[in-house]
Amino acid sequence: MVKNCYQREHDARNEKLQQKNYASTSNEGDEQVFVMQHIANSMIGVVSDNNVWYVDSRASNHMTSHGEWFRDTKDLKTPGFVQTDEDTTHPITQIGKVPLSMQDGQTKYLKYTLHVLTITKKLVSVGQMVDQGLQVTLNPNGCFVENMKNQGKLIAKGERNGRMFTLDVNMPEVNSMLFTHGKGVGDIGIWHKQVGHVNLQCLKLMEKQNLVGGLPKFGTEEVMSKVCEACQLGKQARHPFPTQITHVSSKPLEMIHSTVWTTKTKSIGRCKYYVSFVDDHTRKVWVYFMKHKGEVFQHFLNFKAMVEKEKGVSIKCLRSDGRGRVFFK
């Protein structure tokens, strides 16, 4: 029913195979024709339920018209077309992979899916799945996709609707996909960031109570082991100003603490700053008023000369503010 003229598929063998297929199905009687027409009609009709993916043996590629689901998209080098029964062609916009939320909560990707704007149904190509090493079984109970590389592990299953088989999958919420673009929807870190760095336990609670649509299930270990760097940095607080400090120095003038204080209002003597020196041992304070900050050095010289004369010992260490003030002036 659907034939892809995408360049990649154009080798002779494929074309031959497709023609052969086409011939065999068209000879099979009225019922098959009806099914084909059913899909063909519905392609022109209204958009049906988002979650219905038809398993189609005659589609050469997976395809859908929902561009917002695509990840890792690539543009085609040469324009490609999808050809349907009525010899109408639909242009291929881009090619990429589409995430599907399986019933067990896992996310699987449909690789090499075509984005075709003008079709209304979503098709899963049996041929493409077989190429990937999957086995597709259709029986009266439904449709089963198994991975032959992994001891026949069941990957997806589908229902039988009349004579059509549909895959049993959910599409992730479009909104959630926008921000998880390029990464797994199941990444708890991205959810944590998106919900405003909410507590991971809260996120777990949201998931338990189904408060957020499209929120995947997180394992307890995943929640416990996740550490958000930004949160850790954000929580860090400065140490408070010490309430009680033991003496660093044992004698006067061993250590002098110094800082410059400033105010908006000029004093009567037109001073705007003062520099204070505090002796670590005795806690005596000396204050010098300044018109400019540059006078600090001169005042320090005066201060040093005065105290050293008084005490008979010399200053050993001067402790002052950081370099930030200089850089940002």
Next chain:
Amino acid sequence: MEGGEYFSNEFSEYLKEHGIQKKYSCSYCPQQNGIVERKNKHIAEITCAMLDEKNLPNYFWAEVVATIVYIMNRTPIAIVHGMTPKENSHVKNQMFHTLECFVALHTCMFLMRRYQTRPKS
């Protein structure tokens, strides 16, 4: 010369020459320079209180700060075992020169009458 403060070459060389070790706290972390910043807070608080008490205009801050430092150096502090900074660093058993403090305050009040131009908010 704006912002030279403690980092001018002249200053650094002088300290080096005279064998004075220099210690800088990190930028924008006054907590590391705790002792002097705590003193500054003390001074700033009392400055506000005294200006407010006597309804002095703000440009008297320098006079008030000088007064406060004078008083602080003569007030017993727990960390230096109940001694005043002045007697600890100067002479033992020196009397409090409280009179001088009050003279300073009276000067302030006198100046207040002369200079007050607007009520303090």
